[in-house]
Amino acid sequence: AGRSGDGGGALRPLYMDVQATTPLDPRVLDSMLPYLTAYYGNPHSRTHAYGWESEAAMEKARRQVADLIGADSREIIFTSGATESNNMAIKGVARFYKSRKKHIITTQTEHKCVLDSCRSLETEGFRVTYLPVKKNGLIDLKELEVAFQPDTSLVSVMTVNNEIGVKQPIHDIGEICRARKVFFHTDAAQAIGKIPMDVNNMKIDLMSISGHKIYGPKGVGAIYVRRRPRVRLEPLQSGGGQERGLRSGTVPTPLAVGLGVACEVAQQEMEYDHKRISKLAERLVTKIMSEVPDVVMNGDREHRYPGCINLSFAYVEGESLLMALKDVALSSGSACTSASLEPSYVLRAIGTDEDLAHSSIRFGIGRFTTEEEVDYTVQKCIQHVKRLREMSPLWEMVQDGIDLKSIKWTQH
Amino acid sequence: MAASMAAASGGSVTRRLLRGAARGLSGGGGGGGGGAAAEEPEGAVVNVVFVDRTGRHVPVRGRVGDNVLHLAQRHGLELEGACEASLACSTCHVYVSTPHLDRLPAPDEREEDLLDQAPQLQENSRLGCQIVLGPELEGAHFTLPRVTRNFYVDGHVPKPH
Numbered sequence: 001a002g003r004s005g006d007g008g009g010a011l012r013p014l015y016m017d018v019q020a021t022t023p024l025d026p027r028v029l030d031s032m033l034p035y036l037t038a039y040y041g042n043p044h045s046r047t048h049a050y051g052w053e054s055e056a057a058m059e060k061a062r063r064q065v066a067d068l069i070g071a072d073s074r075e076i077i078f079t080s081g082a083t084e085s086n087n088m089a090i091k092g093v094a095r096f097y098k099s100r101k102k103h104i105i106t107t108q109t110e111h112k113c114v115l116d117s118c119r120s121l122e123t124e125g126f127r128v129t130y131l132p133v134k135k136n137g138l139i140d141l142k143e144l145e146v147a148f149q150p151d152t153s154l155v156s157v158m159t160v161n162n163e164i165g166v167k168q169p170i171h172d173i174g175e176i177c178r179a180r181k182v183f184f185h186t187d188a189a190q191a192i193g194k195i196p197m198d199v200n201n202m203k204i205d206l207m208s209i210s211g212h213k214i215y216g217p218k219g220v221g222a223i224y225v226r227r228r229p230r231v232r233l234e235p236l237q238s239g240g241g242q243e244r245g246l247r248s249g250t251v252p253t254p255l256a257v258g259l260g261v262a263c264e265v266a267q268q269e270m271e272y273d274h275k276r277i278s279k280l281a282e283r284l285v286t287k288i289m290s291e292v293p294d295v296v297m298n299g300d301r302e303h304r305y306p307g308c309i310n311l312s313f314a315y316v317e318g319e320s321l322l323m324a325l326k327d328v329a330l331s332s333g334s335a336c337t338s339a340s341l342e343p344s345y346v347l348r349a350i351g352t353d354e355d356l357a358h359s360s361i362r363f364g365i366g367r368f369t370t371e372e373e374v375d376y377t378v379q380k381c382i383q384h385v386k387r388l389r390e391m392s393p394l395w396e397m398v399q400d401g402i403d404l405k406s407i408k409w410t411q412h
Numbered sequence: 413m414a415a416s417m418a419a420a421s422g423g424s425v426t427r428r429l430l431r432g433a434a435r436g437l438s439g440g441g442g443g444g445g446g447g448a449a450a451e452e453p454e455g456a457v458v459n460v461v462f463v464d465r466t467g468r469h470v471p472v473r474g475r476v477g478d479n480v481l482h483l484a485q486r487h488g489l490e491l492e493g494a495c496e497a498s499l500a501c502s503t504c505h506v507y508v509s510t511p512h513l514d515r516l517p518a519p520d521e522r523e524e525d526l527l528d529q530a531p532q533l534q535e536n537s538r539l540g541c542q543i544v545l546g547p548e549l550e551g552a553h554f555t556l557p558r559v560t561r562n563f564y565v566d567g568h569v570p571k572p573h
Contacts, residue, residue, distance in 0.1 A: 074525075097535065230524050232533060241561060245529040 013329045014373045018213075018366035019162045019190060019308050020331060024258070025215035025367070031261040032217065035254035043253050044242055054253045061260025065222050068263040069188075069207065070198035077223050077243045078251045078259070082189040082210035083113040084236070085223035086156075088247065089185045089206040090117040092233030093154045094126055101153035107131045107139055107168075108349040110158055111187055118156075135351045136300035137166035145176060154183045159191035163346040163362060164299035165308030167195070174203030183231055189213050189221075193266025194274065194305055199224060205231050211255065215367060216262030220255035223247075273367050274306070280365050280374050281306040287378045292385050294398075298347060298360060309363040312347075312356040315395040316388045321361060324384040328377050331362050458545040462489050463555040474545045480506065480554060481541035485572040492560060492570050497541035499523065502530035503560045504540035509553035516543060532557045 015023070035057060041050025043058040059073065066073040079085045094104055106118055108130045118128045129147045131139050139157065155177050157168050170186060177184035188197060189210035199207060207224040211217050225231050225246065239248025266273075289295050294314040313321060318332040332344075347357040361381075365374065389395040394404060456476040461469050462484055474483045481504040484491040492503035499522050508516065513536045519527070523539050530537060540554065564570070 096533070099535070227521075227524075232528070232535070234533075238531075241529050244525070245531075 011327075013327050014377060015329045016364050016369065016373065016377055017329045017331050017362070018364035018369070019165075019362060020364070021212045021218065022215045022366055023368065024217060025262060025265055027265050028216055028258045028261045032254045032258040035257050039253070041253075043251050044240075058251050058253050058256050061256040064260035064264045065209065066224075068192060068197070068267050069209075069224060070200055071224050072227060074244075075199075075224050075227050077225060077246050078256050079221050079223055079247055080219060081212075081221035082111075082187060082208040083221075084247075085208035085210075085221050086111065086113045086187055087117050088223055088233060088236050089208060090114060090154065090156055091121060092236060092246075093183055093185070093206070093231065094121050095124075095234040096232045097153045098126070101151045103127045103129070103149045103152040104154050104156070105129045105131060105144070105147050105152060106156040107133060107158070109133050109137065109161055109163075109346045110156065111162060111189075114156055114158070114187060133349050136303070137161060137164050137298070137346075137350045138168060138300055138303060139173075141169065141172055141176065144173065148180055148182065152180075152182050154185055156185040156187070158187040158189075159197070160188075160195070160305045160308070161299070161346065162190050162308070163344060164310040164350070165190075165304045165306075166299040167191070167303045167305055169303070170202045170204070177205075178203045190305065190308070193263060193270065194307065196270065199226070206233075209259075211259040211262060214262045214266050217255050217258040220252060220259045222259065269367065277365050277367075277369070278306040280369060280371065281309055283371070284363060284365070284374050284378055285309060285311075287375075288381060291382045296352075296356060298350060298352060307365040309365070310347075310360055311363070312352065312360040313385050314356060314359060315392045315398065316359050316385055318359045318361060320388060321359075321381075321384055324388065325377070325380050328380060330364075330377075332360055458547060458550055460545065460549060460551070461553045462487065463553055464489055465556050465558055469553075476546055478545040479541060480504075480543040480545065481539075483545070484540060484554070489556065490569055491540055491556060491572075492562065493541060493572065494562065494570070499526065499539070499542070501561070502526045502539065503562055505530040505533075505537060505557055505560060506540045506543075507534055507536050507555040507557065508538050508543070509555075510536060512549050512552035513538070515548040529561060530557070531559050531561060 035054070039050070039053050039057065041048070041054035043051065043054040045051025062076045063073040065076045079088065090104065102125065104118060104121065104126060106114060106128065122128055131143055131147060133139050155173065157170070157173055159170050160167050174184050183205040184203060185206035186204055187208045189208055190213055191197060192209055193214040204224070205226045209222040209224070211220040225233065233246060235246050235248070237248050242248050242251065285297065288311065292313070296312040296314070298310040298312060322330055322332055343354060343357045344360070347360060363377065397404060458474045458476055458478070459471065460474055461471050463469055470487060470489060472483060472487050479497065481491055481493045481497055485493065491506070494503045495501040505527070516538065519538065519542065523542050526539060527533060527537055562570070
C-alpha cells in the first residue's frame with residue numbers, strides 16, 4: 001500500500017474488501033499491455049494482420065475461460081461484466097421462450113442485477129418465484145422441487161453469495177433442473193477461479209462470469225451458453241452479429257486477454273489460494289470470536305467460500321465500526337447496496353434481526369492478503385468493538401441481565 | 413423456364429415427354445435445385461404454403477425431394493439464399509408450422525450455429541435450404557421472417573443467386 005491518491009501523503013488502508021473488487025494480478029496486467037499499445041487491431045477485421053492477431057488473442061482468451069469451467073470455447077461469449085451476463089441470461093432466455101413458458105424461479109438472496117432483471121420481466125407479464133432461504137443461507141431443495149410449474153423456463157441460483165459467502169448446492173440443483181428439462185443459470189462471479197466449477201458435471205446451462213472478481217480487469221466478463229442441448233436467448237444488444245449474434249459489439253481485445261489470463265492463473269493457483277485463504281479465514285474468525293462475545297457469523301459454517309466472512313457484532317452499529325476501522329477497507333454489505341439506505345436483503349432473508357443486520361461487517365480475504373493484514377484487522381476490530389460497546393446503553397442493559405426483547409420502546 | 417411454357421401451351425403428350433426429359437436431365441425423380449420447372453408431378457405432390465413478409469399466403473405444389481429454399485425462389489418468394497444452400501449463411505431462415513416442425517430431422521450443429529446468427533429467431537426456426545419435402549410435410553406453412561442478417565433497410569430485394 002503506497003501513499004493515498006488524493007496527494008495527501010497519508011498511508012492507504014489495508015484492502016479487505018475483495019468481494020467488491022480485486023486488484024489486477026501482475027501477470028494479467030503484463031498480458032494486457034501489448035494489446036493496449038501495439039496490437040490494437042479490431043478482432044473482427046478479417047482482412048489484415050492487425051485483425052488476425054487480435055482475433056487470435058481473443059480466441060485464446062475464450063479458450064482459457066472455457067477451460068476453467070469445463071466448457072467448449074464456442075460456448076463462451078464476452079460481455080461487459082457479470083451484470084450484463086445476468087441480464088442476458090434471465091431476460092434473454094425468458095423472452096425467447098415466452099410463447100410457451102412464462103415462469104422463472106430464483107432466490108431471495110441473488111445479486112441485485114438478477115432480482116431487478118426478474119422484476120422487469122414481471123412488468124412484461126412473466127411470473128417469478130423468489131425462493132426463500134434457510135437460516136444458514138442455503139435454499140431448501142424440496143421447496144425448489146415444488147416451485148416448478150409446467151411453464152417454467154429458467155432457474156437462476158448464484159453459486160457463491162457475495163455478501164455472506166455461502167455456497168449453494170449447485171450439483172443438486174443442476175440435477176433437479178435437468179430432470180425437468182428446465183434451463184439452469186448460475187451467477188458464478190464470486191465462485192469461478194476460487195472453487196472448481198464444471199458445467200457438465202454440475203449440469204449448468206448458463207453461467208455468468210466477472211473479470212474483476214478474479215484479479216482480472218474491470219469492464220469485462222463472460223457468459224457461458226450451452227450448445228448441447230442448445231440454449232437460445234434473445235439478444236439484449238443488437239448490431240453486427242458478433243459473439244454468435246448474442247452480443248453485438250467489438251470485443252475489447254485487451255480486456256478479453258486480461259480475463260483469459262486471469263482465468264488461467266486462477267486455475268493454476270486455485271488449490272494453493274484456497275488452502276491459504278482458508279487458514280487466514282480460520283485465524284480471523286477464531287481470534288475475533290475468542291476475544292469478543294456475542295458475535296454471529298452469517299451463513300452456513302461449512303457450505304461456504306472461506307474468503308468471504310460476514311460477522312454481526314451485537315450492540316455495535318456497523319457503520320460506526322467501519323468508520324472506526326479507518327485503516328482497513330471493509331464493507332457492511334455489498335457495494336451495490338451501500339449507497340441505498342436499505343439494510344441488506346440478504347441478511348433479512350436469512351432471518352437476521354434488524355438490529356444485527358445493521359451491525360454486520362464483511363471481511364474479504366484474497367490472493368494477496370497477508371497474515372499481518374489479517375492480524376492487524378483482527379486487533380483493531382477487537383479494540384473498537386470493545387470501545388463501542390463501552391459506550392453502548394444496550395450493552396450496559398444486557399450486562400445487567402435485561403432481556404432486550406422484553407422492552408417496549410416508545411415512539412418519539 | 414422454356415420447358416414450363418411449352419408444357420403449359422402443349423398437350424398432355426408433350427407434357428409427359430418434357431417431364432421425362434427433365435427428369436432425365438436432373439437424374440431421377442425430383443431434384444433439389446435442378447432445372448425442373450414447377451409442374452404437376454405424378455403422385456408425389458406435397459402441398460405447402462409460403463407466407464411472405466407481408467403476410468400473403470402463397471400455396472405451392474412441391475414434390476417429394478424438393479429443397480424448400482429453391483422451391484420458394486422458383487415461386488418468386490424473397491428468400492435470398494446468399495450462400496446457395498451451402499450452409500454458410502442464415503438468409504434462408506424460415507419459421508416452420510407446428511406440428512410439421514417436429515417431423516423434420518434434427519438440425520446439424522452447423523445449422524444450429526447459423527440459426528444463432530439469424531435475427532428474430534424463434535423456437536420454430538429452421539434454415540430453408542436444409543428442409544427437404546416429404547409426404548409428412550403436407551400442409552406445412554413456411555413463414556418468412558421480417559428481416560434477415562443482410563440489411564436491406566432501403567428496401568432493396570436481392571435477386572436469387
